[in-house]
Amino acid sequence: MSFLDSVKMALRSLWSHRLRSMLTMLGIIIGVGSVITVVAIGKGGEAVLTSQFAGGGNNTFEVYYMPPDEELMDYDAYDDVAYTTEDLRAIQEMPSVNQVIAYAYNSTNVVYHQEAAGAQILAINENYYDLNEFTASSGRLLDNRDVDNGRRVVTLSTGVVEELFAANDEAVGQIVNIEGVPFEVIGVHERENQSFFAFQVDEVLLPQSSWPMLYGTDNMDMLNVQANSADDIEIASHAVTNYLNDQSTLSGEYQVLNMEEIEQGISQVTNVTTMIIGGVAGISLLVGGIGVMNIMLVSVTERTREIGLRKSLGATRGNILLQFLIESVTLTTIGGLIGIMLGAGVANTVSLIAGWPFLVSIPVVLLGVGFSMFVGIVFGLLPANKAAKLDPIEALRHE
Amino acid sequence: MIHLKNLDKQYKNGDQTLHVLNDIHLKIEENEFVAIMGPSGSGKSTLMNMIGCLDQPTSGEYLLHGTDVASQPEKELAKVRNAQIGFVFQQFHLLPKLSAMMNVELPLIYGGIKKKERKERARLALEKVGLEDRVNHLPNQLSGGQKQRVAIARALINEPSLILADEPTGALDSKSGTQIMELFTQLHHEGATLIMVTHEQEVADYARRIVTVRDGEIIKDRGHENVVPR
Numbered sequence A: 001m002s003f004l005d006s007v008k009m010a011l012r013s014l015w016s017h018r019l020r021s022m023l024t025m026l027g028i029i030i031g032v033g034s035v036i037t038v039v040a041i042g043k044g045g046e047a048v049l050t051s052q053f054a055g056g057g058n059n060t061f062e063v064y065y066m067p068p069d070e071e072l073m074d075y076d077a078y079d080d081v082a083y084t085t086e087d088l089r090a091i092q093e094m095p096s097v098n099q100v101i102a103y104a105y106n107s108t109n110v111v112y113h114q115e116a117a118g119a120q121i122l123a124i125n126e127n128y129y130d131l132n133e134f135t136a137s138s139g140r141l142l143d144n145r146d147v148d149n150g151r152r153v154v155t156l157s158t159g160v161v162e163e164l165f166a167a168n169d170e171a172v173g174q175i176v177n178i179e180g181v182p183f184e185v186i187g188v189h190e191r192e193n194q195s196f197f198a199f200q201v202d203e204v205l206l207p208q209s210s211w212p213m214l215y216g217t218d219n220m221d222m223l224n225v226q227a228n229s230a231d232d233i234e235i236a237s238h239a240v241t242n243y244l245n246d247q248s249t250l251s252g253e254y255q256v257l258n259m260e261e262i263e264q265g266i267s268q269v270t271n272v273t274t275m276i277i278g279g280v281a282g283i284s285l286l287v288g289g290i291g292v293m294n295i296m297l298v299s300v301t302e303r304t305r306e307i308g309l310r311k312s313l314g315a316t317r318g319n320i321l322l323q324f325l326i327e328s329v330t331l332t333t334i335g336g337l338i339g340i341m342l343g344a345g346v347a348n349t350v351s352l353i354a355g356w357p358f359l360v361s362i363p364v365v366l367l368g369v370g371f372s373m374f375v376g377i378v379f380g381l382l383p384a385n386k387a388a389k390l391d392p393i394e395a396l397r398h399e
Numbered sequence B: 001m002i003h004l005k006n007l008d009k010q011y012k013n014g015d016q017t018l019h020v021l022n023d024i025h026l027k028i029e030e031n032e033f034v035a036i037m038g039p040s041g042s043g044k045s046t047l048m049n050m051i052g053c054l055d056q057p058t059s060g061e062y063l064l065h066g067t068d069v070a071s072q073p074e075k076e077l078a079k080v081r082n083a084q085i086g087f088v089f090q091q092f093h094l095l096p097k098l099s100a101m102m103n104v105e106l107p108l109i110y111g112g113i114k115k116k117e118r119k120e121r122a123r124l125a126l127e128k129v130g131l132e133d134r135v136n137h138l139p140n141q142l143s144g145g146q147k148q149r150v151a152i153a154r155a156l157i158n159e160p161s162l163i164l165a166d167e168p169t170g171a172l173d174s175k176s177g178t179q180i181m182e183l184f185t186q187l188h189h190e191g192a193t194l195i196m197v198t199h200e201q202e203v204a205d206y207a208r209r210i211v212t213v214r215d216g217e218i219i220k221d222r223g224h225e226n227v228v229p230r
Helices: A003-015 A018-057 A085-092 A126-130 A144-148 A158-164 A208-215 A232-247 A259-302 A304-312 A317-354 A362-388 A392-397 B044-051 B074-084 B100-110 B115-128 B144-156 B174-189
Strands: A060-066 A097-112 A115-124 A134-139 A153-157 A175-178 A181-191 A203-207 A222-227 A253-256 B002-013 B016-028 B033-037 B059-064 B085-088 B162-166 B194-197 B209-214 B217-222
Touching (some): A003 A018, A003 A317, A085 A232, A097 A158, A097 A208, A097 A232, A115 A126, A115 A158, A144 A208, A153 A158, A153 A175, A158 A181, A158 A203, A181 A208, A203 A208, A259 A304, A259 A317, A259 A362, A304 A317, A304 A392, A317 A362, B002 B044, B016 B044, B033 B044, B033 B174, B044 B162, B044 B194, B074 B085, B074 B100, B100 B144, B115 B144, B144 B162, B162 B174
Parallel strands (some): A115 A203, A153 A181, B033 B194, B033 B209, B085 B162, B162 B194
Antiparallel strands (some): A060 A222, A097 A115, A097 A175, A097 A222, A134 A181, A153 A203, A175 A181, B002 B059, B209 B217
């Protein structure tokens, strides 16, 4: 008896009990569907988290100062961290480095007539826009001429403008005082692509070249480095930290935030979450499998005479075993396929609503099909074996 | 063709032993038409199952075409049933969801015959039993006599050396029963070997030889001497 004939026979028999077959499949459909959905949502969420944390990967890394353990909680430990103009020039000249993005910051008051607003003052140059995209909602942004010429101009964030001025468009052209130095407001800026987790900070952007006027130093507090390419990130980060640690007189150490490690961390978290939820969904697959076994056992009892007849016509135990096994595997496989389509549909809808990427991967789909076939075999074996072992004489006499 | 020697069959029921067949000796030649008669519980059905390789004796030998099938493993017995024996049952035992044609095809499927040849042979077999116009009917669209003829076509399809019929007219009205018996007679004339279990004398009379079984033993074998062994 050919395998194809066995499959046809199984399909015919399932088709003759359409409603029952459909209901039996339901458990598998829901099981596989929910596994596919959960895994796809997990992968989509992971992709979103990773891209938010890792900042889109323009080959930039942040250098930070890590004090020794005993000073970790001591705010003063960070006070002496400074990148001098020489440092920045040396780093800029490293072959693996494309550009240096450094800035200084301080928290102070911005004063307009009698009004004062607390804000984060950032001393930047035009490179800073490579870390974060900005748009001007009125006026314009700082540019390289403002920096090169040391102009006393600023842009304000919307929050600062709201505190100091009656309306957005009133700010441009006005003079504000920062640490007693007057600056002309040339625009109102907004950060683009604000990440999900960042909150809006009241901030003022001013040209790096005017920083010494306020604080008497041109040392920068924060350092980001853009490598030439993704492959150069590793080389550049070593070169930069080595250089800084050699120059440093501090007891702590300069380090680089390793994006790869963060991504791995995120992956791990989402993987564990996915596995837990997937495991729960897997239980419904197990329940579905038990349903299949139950129905197959009923079917064997119902068809006892058929089994006896088939045996008298020359079916071997193997033929009967295969017939019932194929029936259960066909049930679960078709159920699995429907479940995959259903799961992919749900995952697609969720990703559309949440704005995530739609990530139903081929391995997950294959795994879904494979696993539902496996469930069919495991839970089909007991009924099929029961059928195969029937004594033909007894079976033929069965009422 | 069939040679049963010292055939015994016992069933153990708790600590009681049921002696169903007791020292059976029986020889059936090719192209014989034998009826096995006996009251219910006489062991005639067990004897029939034994000959049909559905059951195995407790002791003794069963030679079919000279080979001892009593000691064969299950898989070999299935092969023997498929190739050598055609069964006809009192309750027809047609699969209700399959057409007449597909029911007749079944033994060929287990025999590993290709689809095209199966269809052809099934059509011929149905023609032979006079059902060429019922090929695609389902069993519940057929009369009792027609169902039994489908079952006979199914028994004939593998060109078995032996046709075993268990009360073939038991579920039929007398007119259909007569038709079935005439069909058997015709098959016999064409060279088939037929063994039939019945408790109706009228039906048994169609056979050329009547073996009577009682309490697990053959007590009468009428017509045996008429047969000239080939």
